[in-house]
């Protein structure tokens with residue numbers, strides 16, 4: 001070990017994604033549980049966006065966009081399932097109101113699906129209208 | 139109203155996401171990460187390391203370096219310790235008098251009690267251990283970093299939102315009518331109380347706890363993977379250090395215990411909000427919660443105590459001038475505790491009317507778990523026996539640990555005996571018992587570690603006199619406060635009460651006096667901790683610089699650990715690059731050269 005002095009100081013140790021992933025989880029969790037649609041949508045976008053960013057950074061995928069699209073499709077599927085489970089009800093509650101009404105379940109479904117839709121749009125825009133493409137940066 | 143709120147929130151979220159996006163594009167310049175696996179660039183790049191890390195606060199937001207993350211965990215834990223400590227101090231102040239006098243009401247007391255317990259166990263206890271483990275395990279086992287550095291960072295960053303959610307009731311109460319104050323379910327969250335209280339702060343606390351549980355589990359997986367796969371060539375199982383052994387065992391316990399807590403919390407959340415009946419009398423029953431909770435809860439107490447035992451087993455021998463007595467048996471007892479700790483949970487439920495035959499078997503295992511604990515205690519004492527004892531501050535805290543652990547452990551063995559527990563359950567005796575362990579032992583081990591490695595992570599010396607004050611105030615304060623509680627328990631005084639003015643039986647004057655004694659001890663503790671924080675922060679900026687790789691002079695006893703060798707190399711590389719101001723101090727030292735061959 002002595003032939004590598006100070007080794008653990010040498011790596012370029014930084015990545016912006018872990019913090020964003022953690023915050024995304026937290027924001028999405030509160031947003032979905034307590035149906036606050038904007039937090040649910042924003043938190044989920046932050047979560048899947050950063051996950052894709054990190055997976056790309058570590059070189060597991062070449063281009064971020066197909067993966068982002070995949071996450072988007074999954075979210076749409078989950079959201080749509082929840083929405084149909086609620087029987088298509090939809091209501092915007094205030095915090096003091098019941099979290100278990102059919103309307104609030106529908107709202108959760110819609111917000112998850114919306115975040116998925118936005119992720120898909122993001123993936124399409126990213127792939128066809130930006131230059132941020134596949135080359136790995138390191 | 140609801141709609142306007144949603145619109146405002148939408149705008150807020152939009153701005154937040156936009157801010158994040160802008161921040162990310164600005165980071166592009168430095169974002170040139172070298173994957174961990176392909177670190178081929180040794181030799182020539184030495185000393186340029188710090189240029190690669192982004193500077194200032196951004197470094198801390200984006201770091202995936204195990205030492206930085208260790209420091210983040212430590213800072214976080216200290217903040218939580220302050221919050222939990224102030225809550226405790228407020229409660230003790232209230233208990234000076236029999237009636238409610240200081241606090242606005244008993245419900246506030248209950249909220250403080252809940253916040254104190256949850257904060258100390260989940261937001262201070264587990265993270266402070268993660269701080270030590272992150273900083274030192276890779277150094278001890280000669281690894282470059284943790285096995286999954288990014289997962290490591292995710293695990294840490296789940297904690298701050300977790301804490302905000304756990305404490306949310308206090309912050310939101312002034313703004314939201316629905317929130318009536320901090321959550322007041324107590325740390326054990328027993329239904330039906332926890333299912334029926336309508337305060338939304340309870341839901342937020344459950345969500346926050348869930349996040350901290352996810353965080354602990356991620357950390358545990360990481361430590362297991364690191365210790366199994368990242369050990370250096372010279373580090374085998376036979377010479378793995380004692381601290382890493384305890385962290386490995388602890389991680390195993392976390393892996394089995396925390397996911398279970400997570401599931402139970404979700405079930406409770408569903409009972410509260412979605413009409414399920416997991417813990418309702420007409421469904422799974424309230425005792426089901428107690429089984430699930432304590433199946434997690436008892437291992438949790440060992441999750442909290444094993445790494446501190448590791449720190450003591452690691453530090454204490456250094457100042458006794460001899461190797462840890464019976465190293466192997468300390469390792470075996472660690473593993474034994476790890477296994478047995480899953481077989482004792484019902485000793486928290488002796489009074490609930492569970493089947494007496496079940497009770498007896500849990501009593502047997504609970505008594506049995508005292509044996510490996512005692513093995514360790516005897517090994518520490520034998521290590522000191524006839525040793526060359528140096529009463530440095532870390533050593534004082536080690537000895538304090540052993541002393542307090544004996545009282546905490548022996549009271550625990552009493553509680554494990556059913557007939558004794560039937561009398562003492564839910565009295566202050568229990569509170570005294572576990573505080574001797576959590577404050578008297580776990581926190582003391584934390585202090586021992588923080589002082590012992592201070593020269594390493596701060597690069598400077600702390601002020602020794604202040605440190606001694608900190609020790610003695612803590613030692614006397616702990617024993618005053620918690621021994622008074624043990625006596626309160628013998629007097630039959632029940633725990634979790636904000637007032638005691640209604641007492642018609644029992645020795646009322648003695649009880650009042652004991653409460654006041656406990657509060658006096660708490661004052662000593664508070665003063666001691668203020669001195670400690672001052673010492674830590676002040677010395678970080680102004681303390682004398684550490685100039686040698688062996689600041690404790692352990693070399694002469696052959697007790698210098700691997701981490702100090704690393705520290706010495708780092709001192710050398712720092713000198714090589716920084717030049718200028720520091721090297722003059724080194725010329726008279728000369729130690730830098732001697733041990734490095």
Ligand code: HEM
Pocket residue numbers: 326438439440442443485486504505507508511546547548549550551553554555559562563564568571572575576
């Ligand atoms: C020698 C081993 C130990 C034994 C036999 C033991 C036994 C017990 C028993 C029987 C109880 C239940 C008392 C009651 O509620 O009636 C208890 C409570 C408790 N013990 Fe221990 N204990 C031991 C070590 C520890 C350690 C190492 C810790 C902490 C790291 C700890 C923390 C606690 C806590 C937090 C409680 C209270 C839980 C609550 O009701 O809020 N114990 N102990």
Ligand SMILES: [Cu+2]
Pocket residue numbers: 435436439482483485486
């Ligand atoms: Cu227990």
